Amino acid sequence: MGLTSALFGGKLRIALVALVLVAAVVGAAFAAGIIGAPSVDRVDNRFGGVNETATVIETDLYVSNPNPLSANLSGLAVDYGVEMNGIRMATGEKEGVSVGQGTTAVPLRTTLENECIPEWWVSHVQNGEHTDLAVNATISSEMLGRTFEAPEITRSIDTDLLSAFNSTETSEINAESPVVSDPVLYVNETRAEWGESTDERTALELTFVVHNPKPYPIAVSELGYDISMNDVAVGEGTTNSEYVIPPRSTETIEATTHIQNDRLDEWWVTHLERDQTTDLHIDFYANLDAGGTTLRVPLDPLTYEKTFETDIFGNKAASDGSETTDEPTATETTEATETAESETATSTATTTSTATTTATTATTPSSDDGTTTTDDGLL
Structure with a gap:
């Protein structure tokens, strides 16, 4: 039994040393510019469903790995947040993400509590029926010892009720x-x-x-x-x-x-x-x-x-009428339209929205290597 324990302990120490050496080599390769840094090219959000108490937000983060196929990046942690008028509407994180060469779609699923919608409504009205939506994302790599910020994605949401x-x-x-x-x-x-x-x-x-x-x-x-x-x-x-x-x-x-x-x-x-x-x-x-x-x-x-x-995430044009089936699109602007009837002062208004995004091309499903996922929704 003692011999077995010694052999197992020796193998474990060897594995740990190997991991440390790999991390050191990868870190040195990154510092030397041999291995490139991952980046978030695009973040697509859509409403995935709603009930009396909560709203599901489904998100795809498109993570780009500029390295050759043999230089896959694993063990990445991805964090993102959605804010409207500075109010944090949703926060999501995912650990143990592995991305190959090119662009990988990393899916996230978060929850927005409906009881907090009034806070956003008040900010929207006080801001002249205007909302600034911002999506921020970061990638952290223990292997590279770095955190990489994605360019902020912004949209403007305007209504005209009165x-x-x-x-x-x-x-x-x-x-x-x-x-x-x-x-x-x-x-x-x-x-x-x-x-x-x-x-x-x-x-x-x-x-x-x-x-x-x-x-x-x-x-x-x-x-x-x-x-x-x-x-x-x-x-x-x-x-x-x-x-x-x-x-x-x-x-x-x-x-x-x-x-x-x-x-x-x-x-x-x-x-x-x-x-x-x-x-x-x-x-x-x-x-x-x-x-x-x-x-x-x-x-x-x-x-x-x-x-x-409203077209909060800018992908409503691709919807078939159900929020649960929206697919991300490259929609940039939705123009406002209004019609009025003299007897009832009836009018129809579509919000004017402006989106700033960076397009990507090749995408592959993300691999989580059996790791756990934590998706939290906050307001």
Whole structure:
């Protein structure tokens, strides 16, 4: 038994010495410029699926090995992160990666927690409906004793949810009541802009220029609203201020509505399920005191509808309509388009996105040599 242990111990020491010598030789070859450094040529992300609590992000890192076929690089560790407006959306890492000659696609799978979507939403609104997306990746090699940074990949994501609400088209407000003739009011102008955003809610400041054609004053005692995104109720409430519009006069009514941010994680699920498309819908009603009578009047002419789209990773053009089957493409820019209908102020907007990437050619599947993979998703 003692002889066997001695022989085994001797072989182990020899193996360790051999590994140290190999590492030293490889390190010296790298220092001398004989062995080239690996690099990340491209990072492709896509949404791989979503449920009530989490979103899967699938990533392919394209790692380039400039060395001859006989100089395969093994034992590499790959790290990457996705940020939106400086907020870390996902972090992934993979160890024990082996790459051969040319370019190797290294797959990663991470998770984004939906409950953290409101933080990004607030940053997007506060930044003028603009998001800067950045993907950073690094490769570490124990054998070479070096960490190699990949060029940062950036995109711009822009939406325009409110511009179609700004209108100078006159709309009639009808009470449809036997006690007062229609129209009871005219709305000559509407305006909207984002107000104060907090962790809990996002304010939407609305302005209505209203004309009273009647020979008696009309009081707007309450203005109510309901906001939905893909039929998910994200806000409802009433204004507290009372406005009195004198006879045959025009008055400006201001109202603050709110989107409840804690409901946005539920909306996010529907946004991805519909191929990053959302229908925004705002309904209004008013309580009017006209001629001694209080009326609850639906403000149907003021109903606001808007369809907006995002293309967060810039590969939506290749999708067949399902986020789980998106394939990476070389899409650079998606132009914004809008259409408006006078009756409902309906418009469709596609985000304008700009991507900066470096193209690669030959790709081969990565080899992990049976090592473990750690893929973490953080916000």
